Amino acid sequence: xxxxxxxxxxxxxxxxxxxxxxxxxxxxxxxxxxxxxxxxxxxxxxxxxxxxxxxxxxxxxxxxxxxxxxxxxxxxxxxxxxxxxxxxxxxxxxxxxxxxxxxxxxxxxxxxxxxxxxxxxxxxxxxxxxxxxxxxxxxxxxxxxxxxxxxxxxxxxxxxxxxxxxxxxxxxxxxxxxxxxxxxxxxxxxxxxx
Amino acid sequence: xxxxxxxxxxxxxxxxxxxxxxxxxxxxxxxxxxxxxxxxxxxxxxxxxxxxxxxxxxxxxxxxxxxxxxxxxxxxxxxxxxxxxxxxxxxxxxxxxxxxxxxxxxxxxxxxxxxxxxxxxxxxxxxxxxxxxxxxxxxxxxxxxxxxxxxxxxxxxxxxxxxxxxxxxxxxxxxxxxxxxxxx
Numbered sequence: 001x002x003x004x005x006x007x008x009x010x011x012x013x014x015x016x017x018x019x020x021x022x023x024x025x026x027x028x029x030x031x032x033x034x035x036x037x038x039x040x041x042x043x044x045x046x047x048x049x050x051x052x053x054x055x056x057x058x059x060x061x062x063x064x065x066x067x068x069x070x071x072x073x074x075x076x077x078x079x080x081x082x083x084x085x086x087x088x089x090x091x092x093x094x095x096x097x098x099x100x101x102x103x104x105x106x107x108x109x110x111x112x113x114x115x116x117x118x119x120x121x122x123x124x125x126x127x128x129x130x131x132x133x134x135x136x137x138x139x140x141x142x143x144x145x146x147x148x149x150x151x152x153x154x155x156x157x158x159x160x161x162x163x164x165x166x167x168x169x170x171x172x173x174x175x176x177x178x179x180x181x182x183x184x185x186x187x188x189x190x191x192x193x194x
Numbered sequence: 195x196x197x198x199x200x201x202x203x204x205x206x207x208x209x210x211x212x213x214x215x216x217x218x219x220x221x222x223x224x225x226x227x228x229x230x231x232x233x234x235x236x237x238x239x240x241x242x243x244x245x246x247x248x249x250x251x252x253x254x255x256x257x258x259x260x261x262x263x264x265x266x267x268x269x270x271x272x273x274x275x276x277x278x279x280x281x282x283x284x285x286x287x288x289x290x291x292x293x294x295x296x297x298x299x300x301x302x303x304x305x306x307x308x309x310x311x312x313x314x315x316x317x318x319x320x321x322x323x324x325x326x327x328x329x330x331x332x333x334x335x336x337x338x339x340x341x342x343x344x345x346x347x348x349x350x351x352x353x354x355x356x357x358x359x360x361x362x363x364x365x366x367x368x369x370x371x372x373x374x375x376x377x378x
Binding site: 005006007009010037038041042044045046048049050051052053054055057058060061062064065066069 | 217219222223226227230231232234235238239244247248251252255256259318319322333334337338358359361362363365366368369372
């Protein structure tokens, strides 16, 4: 008489046995006992005592974490200063730029800005792995955009027509910074042309 | 020590996970304390040597600290950490390539037991420790941790058939060792 193999018994335990195995184990006392022994063995394995570590490894983990953070801060420090200086330079020297001043230009840069906003919204920075360097650059670029947004918000609506050149210039700078932000986030490039 | 006498609870408040994701060192330590025993236990059952299990414990939590932001709260946190721990333990098996040595050891155990007659006593824990590392990993992950053969195969970089045959072979050997009293 052919008996169940261990594979058959494990399949029975897992509820995926063949019809033959199911019928056989119901009729055969030997295989029934083997299946019961298998259940017992698995139950005993689950009931084995829990072993605990003899040494505390948390200090080693914590030290590694702190060392990694210190190194990251050092790297960020250098790149943050560089990026912030570049953004500041962009803002300081903007009066020397010349742009054509008309409503079409204003509409164009606003449309560009809106497109870039959409691109940034589609991109989920929290779901991406970002190096410290590019994170620092993004932060600096965002700060620069926030400064421009602040200036745009403060423009007196009555003066908008009179200061249209300045308005276009501000929007153009916003677009430039946003293009660099998109580039930095999407490509995660270390250098974004600042 | 009080902590060691505590019942192991794998339930972790969401706020603790959120703090750990933000890099809060105290929260990270709390996670370590909550999961150090199950991680160590899993690693020890698979690898057998306490030093190796402690190394896996450390490697696992370094990975947890690095990757906790990627944990999206889908499923139990223990499931996520266990995945990392199992992966580290299996990686160690592959890296050290001690299987061949262990299989030779296993064969020698089988040889000794063959004519020794039935000894007294049953010691499943010792019998389990005498399995090869690969067999222990498959048995522990499947029978105790509840992994499917598909999951084990994926973690080990092997086929489902490999996982099934390892489990069957391991149980045959366990049964034999327990019957023969080899594990005593």
